[in-house]
Amino acid sequence: MVGTGCSGTNAYRYGTMREWVLSLTVVLADGTVIKTRQRPRKSSAGYDLTRVFIGSEGTLGLVTEATLKLTVRPQSENVAVASFASIQNAAECVTKVVEAGIPVAGVEILDDVQMKCINASQTTSRQWKESPTIFFKFTGTPSAVKEQISMVQKLAANASGKSFEFARGAEEMKELWSARKQALWSVMAMRRGPEDRVWTTDVAVPMSRLPDIIDATKEDMTKSGLLAGICGHVGDGNFHAIILFNESEKKVAEGVIHRMVKRAVEMEGTVTGEHGVGLVKRDYLAHELGETTVDAMRRLKLAFDPLRLLNCDKVIRTEQPAPGEIKEW
Amino acid sequence: MVGTGCSGTNAYRYGTMREWVLSLTVVLADGTVIKTRQRPRKSSAGYDLTRVFIGSEGTLGLVTEATLKLTVRPQSENVAVASFASIQNAAECVTKVVEAGIPVAGVEILDDVQMKCINASQTTSRQWKESPTIFFKFTGTPSAVKEQISMVQKLAANASGKSFEFARGAEEMKELWSARKQALWSVMAMRRGPEDRVWTTDVAVPMSRLPDIIDATKEDMTKSGLLAGICGHVGDGNFHAIILFNESEKKVAEGVIHRMVKRAVEMEGTVTGEHGVGLVKRDYLAHELGETTVDAMRRLKLAFDPLRLLNCDKVIRTEQPAPGEIKEW
Numbered sequence: 001m002v003g004t005g006c007s008g009t010n011a012y013r014y015g016t017m018r019e020w021v022l023s024l025t026v027v028l029a030d031g032t033v034i035k036t037r038q039r040p041r042k043s044s045a046g047y048d049l050t051r052v053f054i055g056s057e058g059t060l061g062l063v064t065e066a067t068l069k070l071t072v073r074p075q076s077e078n079v080a081v082a083s084f085a086s087i088q089n090a091a092e093c094v095t096k097v098v099e100a101g102i103p104v105a106g107v108e109i110l111d112d113v114q115m116k117c118i119n120a121s122q123t124t125s126r127q128w129k130e131s132p133t134i135f136f137k138f139t140g141t142p143s144a145v146k147e148q149i150s151m152v153q154k155l156a157a158n159a160s161g162k163s164f165e166f167a168r169g170a171e172e173m174k175e176l177w178s179a180r181k182q183a184l185w186s187v188m189a190m191r192r193g194p195e196d197r198v199w200t201t202d203v204a205v206p207m208s209r210l211p212d213i214i215d216a217t218k219e220d221m222t223k224s225g226l227l228a229g230i231c232g233h234v235g236d237g238n239f240h241a242i243i244l245f246n247e248s249e250k251k252v253a254e255g256v257i258h259r260m261v262k263r264a265v266e267m268e269g270t271v272t273g274e275h276g277v278g279l280v281k282r283d284y285l286a287h288e289l290g291e292t293t294v295d296a297m298r299r300l301k302l303a304f305d306p307l308r309l310l311n312c313d314k315v316i317r318t319e320q321p322a323p324g325e326i327k328e329w
Numbered sequence: 330m331v332g333t334g335c336s337g338t339n340a341y342r343y344g345t346m347r348e349w350v351l352s353l354t355v356v357l358a359d360g361t362v363i364k365t366r367q368r369p370r371k372s373s374a375g376y377d378l379t380r381v382f383i384g385s386e387g388t389l390g391l392v393t394e395a396t397l398k399l400t401v402r403p404q405s406e407n408v409a410v411a412s413f414a415s416i417q418n419a420a421e422c423v424t425k426v427v428e429a430g431i432p433v434a435g436v437e438i439l440d441d442v443q444m445k446c447i448n449a450s451q452t453t454s455r456q457w458k459e460s461p462t463i464f465f466k467f468t469g470t471p472s473a474v475k476e477q478i479s480m481v482q483k484l485a486a487n488a489s490g491k492s493f494e495f496a497r498g499a500e501e502m503k504e505l506w507s508a509r510k511q512a513l514w515s516v517m518a519m520r521r522g523p524e525d526r527v528w529t530t531d532v533a534v535p536m537s538r539l540p541d542i543i544d545a546t547k548e549d550m551t552k553s554g555l556l557a558g559i560c561g562h563v564g565d566g567n568f569h570a571i572i573l574f575n576e577s578e579k580k581v582a583e584g585v586i587h588r589m590v591k592r593a594v595e596m597e598g599t600v601t602g603e604h605g606v607g608l609v610k611r612d613y614l615a616h617e618l619g620e621t622t623v624d625a626m627r628r629l630k631l632a633f634d635p636l637r638l639l640n641c642d643k644v645i646r647t648e649q650p651a652p653g654e655i656k657e658w
Contacts, residue, residue: 015344015348016371018377019344019348028625032621032624032625033621034618034619034621034622034625035618035619035622036618036622037599037618038594038597038598038599038617038618039535039597040533040534040535040536040565040566040567040597040598040599040602041533041536041565041566041567042345042533042562042565042566042567042599042602042603043533043599043601043602044384044599044601044602044603044604044605044606045599045600045601045606045610045613045614045617045618046606046614046618046622046623046626046644046645047381047384047385047389047626047629047630047644048347048380048381048383048384049622049625049626049629051377051380051381052376052377052380052381052629054377055373055376055377056376060376071430072427072428072429072430073430074430075429075430098401099401100401100404101400101401101402101403101404103432103469140432140473141476141480143472143476144469144473144476147470147472147473151470204369204370204371204372205369206368206369207369207370233371236369236370236371237369237370237371238369238370238371265367268367268368268369269367269369270366270367270369270371270372270373270374271374272372272373272374273369273371273372273373274371274373275373276373277373277374277375281374284374285374285375288367288374289363289364289365289366289367289374289375290363290364292361292362292363293363293364293365293375293378294375295361296357296361296363296378296633297375297376297378299632299633300376300378300381300629300632301376302632303628303629303631303632304625304628315375315376316375
């Protein structure tokens with residue numbers, strides 16, 4: 001969790017996981033142990049070391065302890081599922097929900113391919129409409145949840161929603177959310193044999209560009225002939241691609257992902273919203289942020305780990321790459 | 330704003346200002362210009378340079394541009410004012426509100442001295458009860474705001490609240506919030522002459538310790554004989570002391586603040602919640618965070634500004650202080 005910004009679900013109301021971290025205990029490369037911060041909810045005492053280490057993927061220090069904010073379990077919660085004829089209609093609905101300031105606790109989109117996989121894999125106990133589907137989560141007092149559902153239902157209908165169903169009781173709530181939960185596993189269940197692998201990766205863009213990038217990426221995926229679904233944290237402009245491939249299809253899968261990342265950067269987006277950089281996305285950073293910013297990150301790395309002991313050359317190359325060494329854009 | 334974590338009002342629902350910053354353009358000490366991040370709401374692309382520069386008080390680079398998240402203006406808002414016999418009662422009310430998960434947009438406390446100053450200075454158009462007072466702000470749909478007010482009213486009554494008033498209309502809302510707005514100015518208006526100065530400073534503690542530290546600090550302030558009020562962002566465990574003093578009272582004021590800061594650290598708190606470190610609180614950092622953490626901050630400073638050109642020796646001393654150089658605790 002500390003390694004990525006992954007929220008598991010949409011972060012629209014509750015913020016990303018990193019915002020819930022108050023302080024970290026970290027072992028530095030030279031063995032020094034530091035605690036980044038005390039535990040009040042607010043502090044301006046020196047530099048924000050907590051956030052320096054969150055998402056640094058083990059390259060700056062080893063996190064051995066984390067202090068998190070607590071929150072209150074909501075009095076009431078519910079789930080609704082809405083299906084749409086197109087991704088555009090679904091995205092339009094989300095935009096309206098956000099513009100109305102409805103404090104939904106989650107807004108997740110699954111595309112038609114993803115819904116087909118869930119039906120085919122029988123990982124949930126019901127059959128779903130095989131069209132772009134939004135999963136909403138609501139929390140608050142019982143009357144606030146009821147009000148939010150009724151507002152969202154109207155907005156979904158206005159956006160040419162094909163169906164809207166909300167749970168009546170805890171069992172139905174679990175059932176409705178199950179498809180969202182099974183997204184990844186349902187694609188894994190479609191493996192044709194032991195040589196098949198599943199590639200999951202993510203990007204994020206400004207919210208207004210999400211329908212465009214999902215559209216273009218879906219078109220590219222269809223052309224590729226691969227089994228590839230999309231699952232998105234729509235309230236954050238963040239989505240995941242889940243692609244099934246074998247060794248002979250690897251180059252094709254790489255091409256789809258490379259173009260998805262390039263598209264995200266061209267839309268003022270980021271090469272990864274949650275998953276992190278690692279080795280595969282390392283050389284994309286300069287395209288997203290510029291070489292001077294990557295160089296500033298390199299200074300940070302070398303300040304904390306001058307001997308390059310920790311996960312060396314992950315996230316950023318510790319030496320500036322030679323001209324031509326970085327992958328063609 | 331970028332220099333501090335100050336939220337202007339309580340951050341309970343909306344988070345601190347720093348959480349609203351998506352990216353910064355920064356000029357580094359060597360003249361390099363970097364942009365820390367693109368503008369999606371979520372990114373895991375490399376180290377979090379945005380948060381490295383926020384709150385660095387000009388010691389790591391010069392911020393020339395900031396990209397902020399937008400939010401929706403709430404459909405409806407309202408304000409309520411509740412007075413209590415004691416700070417304990419007021420704090421008890423806030424704890425209950427937080428425990429009930431009521432998503433109030435603001436919870437601000439003003440102590441009896443602060444309320445007296447507001448009456449005496451006539452900076453607002455009405456006379457207030459001169460007892461510890463909580464100002465609540467509510468936002469949401471009209472029915473959600475109504476529901477929140479009714480829940481908070483009940484909790485205030487259960488905590489032996491002496492009065493509870495909510496606004497009926499925009500004019501009353503402005504009037505009720507005016508005392509909160511005038512807190513600082515009302516103390517300034519009490520200056521006995523041009524030689525009088527006003528010292529504002531802040532600390533933060535875990536929320537459960539807030540009544541204890543306010544209590545002890547008030548007792549100390551009363552003993553000091555100075556005019557000194559307390560104004561707190563209760564939902565964050567953060568409060569401000571506002572002290573009127575002249576040259577001959579300066580040592581006494583310093584003593585009050587020194588003991589307040591020490592108390593905060595002893596309660597696992599922070600030497601500053603919003604105002605920042607500067608020069609005055611620099612030597613407190615080692616007491617709060619430990620010397621190894623301050624040394625990690627020093628590494629960060631020297632990585633970005635090896636020639637010590639930017640606001641040198643603010644926040645942290647760029648050279649490790651000699652034994653005995655740091656103020657006695």
